[in-house]
Amino acid sequence: MSQMIIANRLIDGLVVFLVSGGQWDTAIAQGALIEEDSEAQRLLEVAKQDQARCLVIDPILIQVRVENGQVRPTEIREVIRAFGPTIRTDLEDTGPAVVISREADRRADGAGHLRRSTKE
């Protein structure tokens, strides 16, 4: 299992992931996969400096897995942060509900996976 650093960006609150170059990106696919614990601690320190510089809030390490080439957090909470709400839009009488996710395709992936995984 790998790790990744997640935070909220100060200026707009959006969920961001620490990229290997030290920047932050809103797409989990861009986030740096961390394999070693020592590396994780080192990067967390880097992230905390960004917190002190008022770039991000509450950076933390999360566990992630790569499934079919897609990075997914292992915890439900972080999956929802990464992919957006899982509100159902597939019920026939739901109709064209409001667009909820940050990007519709992310929602389709994230939510679909999530529901299956909780029902299993």
Add this chain to the structure above:
Amino acid sequence: MALIKDGKLVTDPFVDASGPEALPPTGPVLVTYDQWQAERAALLARGTPLGIRLHSDQPPELIAADLRHFALVALEFPKFRDGRAYSYARLLRERYGFTGELRAVGDVLLEQLFFMLRTGFDAFDVQGADPLGSYRTALGDLSVWYQPTGDGRPTAMQLRRKH
């Protein structure tokens, strides 16, 4: 640390004697409630202005009968979130009639300046690079009040009824 009193930066005439050091032989001192309890007679015998510092779990009722002995009451904000001292300040001013210096000490944020002014504080132990500048900015934040307190600022309701 800087002391702002009545809107001016001042040097604190009171020596904080709440620590382990011995009391200075003369001059104004600030003591804790425990010290006051233990050394009341000696403190009064000094004949110099006396201040007392109350923790946030020491309501002013404890010193209500002794208030005439104090030139200063310092109320502590252990965290800015602990709002007990606001009630204590009002009781001191509005119920017990304390007219001496009422000082906010501890985690004092000027973002809360108006809450303190309106409940009766007139002195502030503050930190920061430019305490007086921050104080003046905070003073310009608001000018409409809805609650009557002892500070005499007229409330919106009172002003409406005058018109």
Add this chain to the structure above:
Amino acid sequence: MYRYDGFDAKFVAERAAQFRRQVTRRLAGELTEDQFRPLRLMNGLYLQLHAYMLRVNVPYGTLSSKQMRTFAHVARTYDKGFGHFTTRQNIQYNWIKLEQAPDIIKELANAEITSIQSSGNCVRNITSDQYAGCAKDELSDPRIYCELLRQYSFLHPEFSYLPRKFKIAVTGSPNDRAAVAVHDIGLRMHRNEQDEIGFEVLVGGGLGRTPYIGQTIRNWLAPEDLLSYVEAILRVYNMQGRRDNIHKARIKIIVNQMGIDKYRELVDKEWEFTKNGALKVPDDEIERIRAYFAPPAYERLQDLTAELAVARKADRAFDRWLRGNVIEHKVPGYAIVNVSLKAPGRVPGDITADKMDAVADIADKYSFGEIRVSHRQNLVLVDVKQSDLQQLWRELFALELATPNLGLLSDIICCPGLDYCALANARAIPIAQDISHAFSDLDELQRIGHFTINISGCMNACGHHHVGHIGILGVDKRGEEYFQLTLGGSSDQQASLGDRLGPGLPQAEVPGAIRKIVDTFLKRREHEERFIDTYRRVGIEPFKEAVYGSESQAA
């Protein structure tokens, strides 16, 4: 409704400017998150899972069509095109940018709306009966006192850093639609022996981790003493409430620890000093505020019972809606219309910007331009001419806002849960969607009758789960979402807390369990009993057995 005068307008404008300075300082790095957090919270700005969330007050659930359009504008311009009405009659936006928050707050202020104290350890938005001023059973209009309390509580110098948040609700009707018994202070208007109208004052109610029903601290309080008495309650709480443990900091804990008699004694002692002081509310101030709530220009009309009966006969769907969502008005020829935000499969309380605008237009056309928000997360048009009902219904129907399920099983209260909320243990919305989807047959819903399901994503109980006929609470069981069911809760004048049914269930099993509970109810029901009455009569056992099987008897 209340309109700002020069003082109110200046107050919110100054406050908006102050917040802008604070945000600027934060973005410039002059304030740390620890220092900034309480400042933004006092302005209703949270950091949630996906972004900042802004909670905007709808004071006592009343808003104008113009304000609704402002809500729509904010949703469209600064968020993703929708908003969420909450159980505290507020609206929340889920994707707010910190850098834009000062602009939003300024735009809201221009429309006489604020987010002041929608969060923080202070007196929160005052809530009330969504039918205030129009209900047939109302004794006196609670909004006047809500407004008095709103002004009194805004940036109160003494009570802005209470031990914990503080919620006040007022009802002017004996049929409590404001759930006053589960508030820190609940005010019930009633007449004393001299036939004067005043308040019964309840204190120490609340949900959350340790739910309590409020207790009566005073049987009758004169309106002129309202502020001084509330101040006495708040002062005792501010000085004595626990600050060492956030879970024990609400007033309900201290009231129940020392006992209501002791608390009353402290409050009375305090009140002695303040009762006849500057907080006494002058009659002219009450009248000044009352004038804002003067009834609109009703026409002199007759009830249209016969005509409506014909229309109902001709159109079954209209009939159903009328029976379900339309309530008697105190003025002949008028009606109160509930606008359901609970269409099957939808997110309870969510509404798009386009529909907000549409509701605003409808309110202008049919209801004197006023809209109400209920704590059950629906909207209300309170002053509709009976002769307009059929046309109004057609328009609401076209907007999917006419689901005739008010007070029925699919009229679910639901908090944002783990889909949005940083404190959540589990997702609440998908459960609500599954249940309303499973129970979308209108004949069946009507057969089942009055039924409340309340869902919270965690112990904080924003979804009022303790007082739902069925309460559903999301819990975290070793990283999995589980749901604990309670039965028999109620928030009306006979408020009660639900009893725990048994071990938590995984998400997929919840709709099935609800089905079993309903089937058991239908089997045990006598006459036309409501679920809550059957439950109170037969107790929890039959339901336990239905959901968990007979081995639960042994366990």
